[in-house]
Amino acid sequence: xxNLNREALSLYLVTDRTLSLGQPLPEIxxxxxxxxxxxxxxxxxxxxxxxxxELGRALxxxxxxxxxxxxxxxxxxxxxxxxxxxxxxxxxxxxxxxARRLLGPEAIIGLSVENDEQARECRSFAxxxxxxxxxxxxxxxxxxxxxALGLKGVQHLRQVVGPALPMxxxxxxxxxxxxxxxxxxxxxxxxxSAICSAPSPEAxxxxxxxxxxxxxP
Amino acid sequence: xxNLNREALSLYLVTDRTLSLGQPLPEIxxxxxxxxxxxxxxxxxxxxxxxxxELGRALxxxxxxxxxxxxxxxxxxxxxxxxxxxxxxxxxxxxxxxARRLLGPEAIIGLSVENDEQARECRSFAxxxxxxxxxxxxxxxxxxxxxALGLKGVQHLRQVVGPALPMxxxxxxxxxxxxxxxxxxxxxxxxxSAICSAPSPEAxxxxxxxxxxxxxP
Numbered sequence: 295x296x297n298l299n300r301e302a303l304s305l306y307l308v309t310d311r312t313l314s315l316g317q318p319l320p321e322i323x324x325x326x327x328x329x330x331x332x333x334x335x336x337x338x339x340x341x342x343x344x345x346x347x348e349l350g351r352a353l354x355x356x357x358x359x360x361x362x363x364x365x366x367x368x369x370x371x372x373x374x375x376x377x378x379x380x381x382x383x384x385x386x387x388x389x390x391x392x393a394r395r396l397l398g399p400e401a402i403i404g405l406s407v408e409n410d411e412q413a414r415e416c417r418s419f420a421x422x423x424x425x426x427x428x429x430x431x432x433x434x435x436x437x438x439x440x441x442a443l444g445l446k447g448v449q450h451l452r453q454v455v456g457p458a459l460p461m462x463x464x465x466x467x468x469x470x471x472x473x474x475x476x477x478x479x480x481x482x483x484x485x486x487s488a489i490c491s492a493p494s495p496e497a498x499x500x501x502x503x504x505x506x507x508x509x510x511p
Numbered sequence: 512x513x514n515l516n517r518e519a520l521s522l523y524l525v526t527d528r529t530l531s532l533g534q535p536l537p538e539i540x541x542x543x544x545x546x547x548x549x550x551x552x553x554x555x556x557x558x559x560x561x562x563x564x565e566l567g568r569a570l571x572x573x574x575x576x577x578x579x580x581x582x583x584x585x586x587x588x589x590x591x592x593x594x595x596x597x598x599x600x601x602x603x604x605x606x607x608x609x610a611r612r613l614l615g616p617e618a619i620i621g622l623s624v625e626n627d628e629q630a631r632e633c634r635s636f637a638x639x640x641x642x643x644x645x646x647x648x649x650x651x652x653x654x655x656x657x658x659a660l661g662l663k664g665v666q667h668l669r670q671v672v673g674p675a676l677p678m679x680x681x682x683x684x685x686x687x688x689x690x691x692x693x694x695x696x697x698x699x700x701x702x703x704s705a706i707c708s709a710p711s712p713e714a715x716x717x718x719x720x721x722x723x724x725x726x727x728p
Contacts, residue, residue: 342603342604343585343600343603343604343605344602344603344604344605344606345603347605347606347609368560369586369588370588370592371586371587371588371589371591371605371613372588372605374587374588374613375587375605375609375612375613383560385561386559386560386561386562387559387560387561388560388561388564388588388589388592389561389564392564392592395592396588396591396592
């Protein structure tokens with residue numbers, strides 16, 4: 295179990311430079327943080343390792359003073375090298391047990407969960423910090439994802455994993471559907487294009503954050 | 512400085528599944544080892560992490576009893592998870608200092624060197640185990656490589672790095688040019704297609720190994 299504060303999952307930005315409309319990623323993240331983003335995942339699927347490390351270091355230097363955890367998608371080595379707070383793994387990434395053994399008990403480790411079977415399986419993953427129910431709604435961001443869960447799917451995953459495991463929902467999140475998503479049992483939402491593709495990431499984050507605050511009791 | 516025996520660089524197989532003509536990679540490696548391959552680098556550029564780990568574990572289980580080091584290309588996390596002997600990094604991968612800090616003094620770390628400037632730079636990399644002079648000759652294996660060094664380029668790199676740093680040459684190696692490559696100051700050769708694309712990887716490795724033995728004093 296890493297050092298994850300459940301509140302940090304409220305508004306979780308997952309980066310995607312291919313969707314960032316020409317804005318440099320550090321600028322997007324800076325704006326998102328000003329707007330109230332509570333956690334950031336650096337996801338890079340095609341850049342080389344050197345660039346990934348440099349980008350990760352730049353983001354970590356920005357986020358650490360703000361107390362915002364930086365999570366690296368898939369690459370545990372890059373997380374270690376830059377001193378990131380943890381990794382996010384998908385079902386085709388390293389196995390959870392391998393990632394935990396490698397990174398130790400302090401690291402935050404999150405896992406994408408797309409269906410019932412994966413939700414049942416992750417109940418045995420000692421120390422797992424959070425799951426990302428994925429995708430809630432159909433989304434243009436990822437083309438390799440499973441069928442959309444829908445709100446009922448999120449509710450169901452919450453029942454399967456129990457109340458203790460922190461859970462974010464990702465996929466097609468916007469400020470309109472945030473209240474329903476949170477009512478379905480998610481502790482927060484993860485967004486990609488809602489912030490990365492926004493003309494003002496800061497304003498977008500602020501609007502999403504307001505919707506979250508309003509929805510949470 | 513890792514635990515590299517300079518002799519292990521003699522015949523260094525670098526894997527490439529896209530060139531393996533339908534033969535499963537473990538079969539190629541098994542044949543190559545029977546034929547006298549002295550070190551193996553697992554290089555995967557497009558498979559997902561889970562598959563990379565599984566493949567790496569299978570190869571490590573095969574190679575460890577034979578005392579043949581397994582080196583993972585780029586992915587230090589995968590090297591750690593599978594207990595590989597080290598990593599090979601290119602100029603666009605993690606910086607040497609980062610890799611060494613991450614993996615510790617025992618790991619074998621090798622670096623691709625393509626030109627004079629990189630060769631001069633690597634003289635300050637304390638504990639670097641070997642360099643791969645790349646590419647000696649033009650090769651269809653990699654499309655992103657620098658201009659071919661030629662034999663004179665290999666000679667020159669040897670002069671720049673000095674006699675102590677182990678060096679393999681890679682790119683367009685075959686049994687005909689092996690004697691000239693070794694005379695140019697390389698301690699061994701690294702091959703991809705010469706073994707991966709051979710009808711019999713075992714026979715190919717044996718022939719290459721015979722050429723190396725004949726050429727070495």
